[in-house]
């Protein structure tokens with residue numbers, strides 16, 4: 096069994112397994128090279144040969160314990176017919192759906208073809224990955240995907256989706272129900288194609304008051320978790336409720352996830368005590384900017400995390416994705432240190 100899977104399945108692994116969110120991407124020269132030839136970013140996501148190659152690039156360089164499928168959370172709205180465009184240097188753009196009437200435009204019939212292409216990438220990777228390197232499939236959590244569908248772009252406060260949910264909770268629930276159901280199908284197809292574990296990215300979970308957090312973060316994630324448990328009882332699921340702070344404990348207890356990814360602001364004591372005691376694997380939470388700075392600051396922070404999580408079911412990761420200006424040699428230094436000092 097892959098070393099990455101054992102903390103998720105109940106065992107402490109020494110040194111802890113390591114992979115990094117956004118480990119494939121713009122900080123790697125070989126990614127930038129291939130990206131030039133790929134046309135649009137979504138074309139890259141939908142081209143199995145290229146997407147598999149990009150997934151493998153950081154594995155060849157660093158020998159991470161897990162790979163993550165190269166794709167994007169916005170494949171789901173795109174496949175539902177809400178076309179997604181990635182504007183160079185600006186991020187994603189969608190035609191916003193700001194009220195329930197707009198949901199009529201969504202059409203599940205096109206998802207089969209687009210999800211099929213992503214799953215072909217998964218199947219290729221299953222063949223090409225070194226034995227012992229786990230393959231993580233993923234999707235965005237319904238709340239986070241909805242923030243892009245409603246806002247039409249990334250935003251600092253997710254105001255458009257929060258307003259939709261306050262003004263028309265019944266209509267917003269319909270959007271969430273669609274996303275829950277499509278996400279279950281999408282993740283299930285990734286498992287059938289060969290994914291060993293799944294991660295659900297709720298990058299904007301931190302913008303909601305507690306009652307809304309229960310309704311739009313915990314409840315949809317719990318539904319997805321339950322459906323997957325029925326279909327694929329052996330496949331572990333990691334939740335990433337970024338920014339959830341103390342409510343992360345309730346998230347873990349009520350969603351039934353097997354692992355929880357913690358953001359940079361999560362105190363190490365909360366991870367090693369409360370979250371570990373809840374019976375899940377804990378993943379995280381190095382500040383991605385320490386990977387840019389490197390040097391002593393990086394070394395000290397890595398050691399502090401390793402010390403706090405020693406003896407726990409732990410997976411080393413960042414608190415959020417690698418940023419493009421990260422020097423690739425700092426990533427090598429991090430992996431080496433985790434493997435040396437994490438014993």
Ligand code: 1CP
Pocket residue numbers: 115116117118119120121130136163164165166167168169181185186187233235248249250296298415416
């Ligand atoms: O220009 C480029 O080459 C595109 C940059 C890029 C990349 C490399 C985007 C656009 N997405 C990705 C890949 C990606 N995205 C992966 C697979 C790669 C890996 O992890 O190694 C994954 C898992 C994601 C997930 C993702 N996409 C999230 C959740 C995690 C997080 O970072 O919070 C989110 C919110 C997105 C949306 C998105 N896609 C891309 C961008 C720039 C964004 C953020 C947009 C914004 O809010 O401004």
